[in-house]
Amino acid sequence: xxxxxxxxxxxxxxxxxxxxxxxxxxxxxxxxxxxxxxxxxxxxxxxxxxxxxxxxxxxxxxxxxxxxxxxxxxxxxxxxxxxxxxxxxxxxxxxxxxxxxxxxxxxxxxxx
Numbered sequence: 726x727x728x729x730x731x732x733x734x735x736x737x738x739x740x741x742x743x744x745x746x747x748x749x750x751x752x753x754x755x756x757x758x759x760x761x762x763x764x765x766x767x768x769x770x771x772x773x774x775x776x777x778x779x780x781x782x783x784x785x786x787x788x789x790x791x792x793x794x795x796x797x798x799x800x801x802x803x804x805x806x807x808x809x810x811x812x813x814x815x816x817x818x819x820x821x822x823x824x825x826x827x828x829x830x831x832x833x834x835x836x837x
Contacts, residue, residue, distance in 0.1 A: 736787075737773075738781060739783070742772050742773075742775075742776050743776060743780075743783065744771075745783065746760060746773055746776060746784070746788050746791065747787075748789050748794060749762070749764065749786045749791065750787045750790070750791035750792075751787070752796075753791050754787055754791070756796065756824070758794070760798060763791070763794055763795040763798050764791075764792065764795035766799055770795055770796070770799060773791075773792040773795055773796075774792065776792065776795060777789060777792045777793070777796075803822075
């Protein structure tokens with residue numbers, strides 16, 4: 726009996742998640758697929774990914790597309806942040822080398 730109760734609970738939880746995803750997908754679609762309405766990073770995106778992986782056949786096409794777009798947007802955002810961090814690190818390296826070169830030039834002038 727406990728196994729059946731666990732299955733029922735799991736199904737009920739999935740149905741609630743699917744309903745939340747479907748409502749969000751419909752809002753997204755109704756607002757011309759505005760990126761601001763995609764799933765935010767965190768638990769909502771995680772539950773969307775889990776639903777997509779484990780029960781994709783139980784999601785309608787709009788909901789699946791919405792979750793996929795949300796995942797892609799999150800990956801794109803992470804890539805953009807990583808690229809910006811690398812650019813900042815490179816800029817700092819250039820500034821550090823320039824500072825070292827300038828201080829070396831100054832130091833060389835003082836000791837002569």
